Amino acid sequence: MSDTKSYRPRLAMTLGDPAGIGPEVVLKALAVPPVDCDITVVGSRSRLIATYQQLRSLKAALPLANPEQLQMLDVPLAPSLEQQIVVGQESVASGAASFRSLETAIDQALTGAFDGIVTGPISKAAWSAAGHAYPGQTELLAERAGVDRFGMLFVARSPHTGWCLRTLLATTHIPLRDVADALTPALLTRKLDLLIECLWQDFGLATPRIAIAGLNPHSGEQGKLGHEEQDWLIPWLQATRLRLPQLQLEGPIPPDTLWVKPGQAWFGTTHTPGFNPADAYLALYHDQGLIPVKLMAFDRAVNTSIGLPFVRTSPDHGTAFDIAGRGQADATSIMAALALAAEFCCERHRVAAAPSLSRLHDRKLSYKS
Numbered sequence: 001m002s003d004t005k006s007y008r009p010r011l012a013m014t015l016g017d018p019a020g021i022g023p024e025v026v027l028k029a030l031a032v033p034p035v036d037c038d039i040t041v042v043g044s045r046s047r048l049i050a051t052y053q054q055l056r057s058l059k060a061a062l063p064l065a066n067p068e069q070l071q072m073l074d075v076p077l078a079p080s081l082e083q084q085i086v087v088g089q090e091s092v093a094s095g096a097a098s099f100r101s102l103e104t105a106i107d108q109a110l111t112g113a114f115d116g117i118v119t120g121p122i123s124k125a126a127w128s129a130a131g132h133a134y135p136g137q138t139e140l141l142a143e144r145a146g147v148d149r150f151g152m153l154f155v156a157r158s159p160h161t162g163w164c165l166r167t168l169l170a171t172t173h174i175p176l177r178d179v180a181d182a183l184t185p186a187l188l189t190r191k192l193d194l195l196i197e198c199l200w201q202d203f204g205l206a207t208p209r210i211a212i213a214g215l216n217p218h219s220g221e222q223g224k225l226g227h228e229e230q231d232w233l234i235p236w237l238q239a240t241r242l243r244l245p246q247l248q249l250e251g252p253i254p255p256d257t258l259w260v261k262p263g264q265a266w267f268g269t270t271h272t273p274g275f276n277p278a279d280a281y282l283a284l285y286h287d288q289g290l291i292p293v294k295l296m297a298f299d300r301a302v303n304t305s306i307g308l309p310f311v312r313t314s315p316d317h318g319t320a321f322d323i324a325g326r327g328q329a330d331a332t333s334i335m336a337a338l339a340l341a342a343e344f345c346c347e348r349h350r351v352a353a354a355p356s357l358s359r360l361h362d363r364k365l366s367y368k369s
């Protein structure tokens with residue numbers, strides 16, 4: 001293992017769906033990489049070159065990396081698939097391409113060739129059309145890595161105040177109709193414990209304050225507007241506080257008001273003495289957590305998969321087929337994903353290289369509070 005000063009994270013960066021904005025934001029991000037690390041682009045070289053040429057043909061002079069100068073692990077497409085890819089349209093071919101790129105990056109990360117993967121956005125519908133029945137990239141990553149304990153965490157640093165929003169989703173890509181049945185004390189214990197480990201390992205927060213959302217309006221209003229809080233969520237929280245007395249666990253907080261303090265912390269709109277937003281938020285379902293994240297931080301939030309044996313980050317946005325090929329895609333979120341991946345890799349490397357160091361006395365990572 002190299003010493004901590006000479007260590008450079010080795011990151012794979014997948015192109016995502018080649019018909020979406022993934023290749024464009026990769027070229028924009030790598031024009032001026034935001035971090036000092038070794039980056040290997042994983043995907044179809046010919047699609048990346050085609051994207052480069054298309055963007056260069058636009059009137060506006062966009063800052064773009066030249067694909068010829070990038071380190072690349074080519075995942076070529078069969079000519080029959082290549083011909084079917086139409087920019088701006090998801091298809092069997094685009095789904096097959098993004099799936100193979102991610103598979104390749106995972107295989108390499110598992111051999112130790114990469115410390116982390118930054119994934120470009122994929123279309124779940126295109127994956128499904130191509131015969132890959134996964135709700136998203138997270139589940140493929142977890143399956144191939146052989147872990148059944150994993151989570152989807154969104155991280156964003158406020159450009160206004162420097163405050164860091166961290167939101168873990170207890171359930172992810174399932175229909176709203178199924179959410180209440182999927183939520184159980186065992187699931188919440190698994191997700192909360194993962195979050196606590198991540199806050200310690202990656203953010204150096206040993207005794208975090210975590211806010212946990214309720215499920216129903218007003219957290220059920222004592223059972224009048226829904227009963228899950230009374231039936232098991234409040235008892236589970238009481239038992240968890242006894243199990244983890246060193247932590248501050250707040251909740252179940254009514255889901256609408258849960259986001260007032262993060263909003264104030266993000267925009268710097270309160271000067272109330274003792275103002276204390278939480279270190280992390282546990283949302284019970286996808287849109288409960290991601291509507292506030294995207295309202296505050298759509299341009300810069302990072303999706304990170306926790307519980308994997310390697311680092312994985314991704315922009316929070318999707319394939320944006322509506323603007324693909326036009327040069328309009330904002331690369332800030334994928335640049336933040338690169339920066340966060342590099343920071344996590346450095347932190348994990350430093351701890352592995354010098355396990356006796358007290359991590360809390362040397363907190364330099366920019367995503368740490």
Ligand SMILES: NC(=O)C1=CN([C@@H]2O[C@H](COP(=O)(O)OP(=O)(O)OC[C@H]3O[C@@H](n4cnc5c(N)ncnc54)[C@H](O)[C@@H]3O)[C@@H](O)[C@H]2O)C=CC1
Pocket residue numbers: 021025120121122123124125137303314315316317318319320321322323328329330331
């Ligand atoms: N990391 C990933 O792999 C993600 C993939 N998706 C997938 O993406 C596909 C499309 O999802 P949508 O809900 O339409 O969300 P989307 O994020 O692709 O697009 C939503 C809106 O935001 C705009 N937008 C998105 N990213 C942008 C950027 N970087 N710069 C400028 N404008 C941007 C789009 O033009 C569109 O108007 C779906 O298949 C979804 O599953 C969605 C989120 C994350």
Ligand SMILES: NCC(=O)COP(=O)(O)O
Pocket residue numbers: 135136137138139290303314
């Ligand atoms: N809404 C988040 C999202 O769609 C990303 O999912 P994944 O592909 O990272 O699992």
